[in-house]
Amino acid sequence: MLMDDADTLVAFPDVRVLRSTAPALLCRIGEKSVWLPRGHISGKLWCTGDRGKLLIRRWVARDRHLIDLHGAAITSPAPARARVRRPAQLHLVRSELDAHHAE
Secondary structure, three states: OOOOOOOOEEEEEEEEEEOOOOOOEOOOOOOEEEEEEHHHHHOOOOOOOEEEEEEEEEHHHHOOOOOOOOOOOOOOOOOOOOOOOOOOOOOOOOOHHHHHHHO
């Protein structure tokens, strides 16, 4: 297999199908969500919810930034840890109408 052959298939082992249409699948690969045309992929993933291995043409994987020019998977930088905000304490507020009915 030539590393420069754009039509060779690249295997992605843990892919999840988020949406499916007749011409394409919206897939989650690593940290990325990408539309992949059905004519340029191969595997047993067909509809929303399917998970597993997907083979993608090398040129499509490069175009979608899933691999670099050498064929290595491009990893997303680790997401910055968001500061967890706790919910504010809730207070019961009575309206004038509620106060009037309480009398």
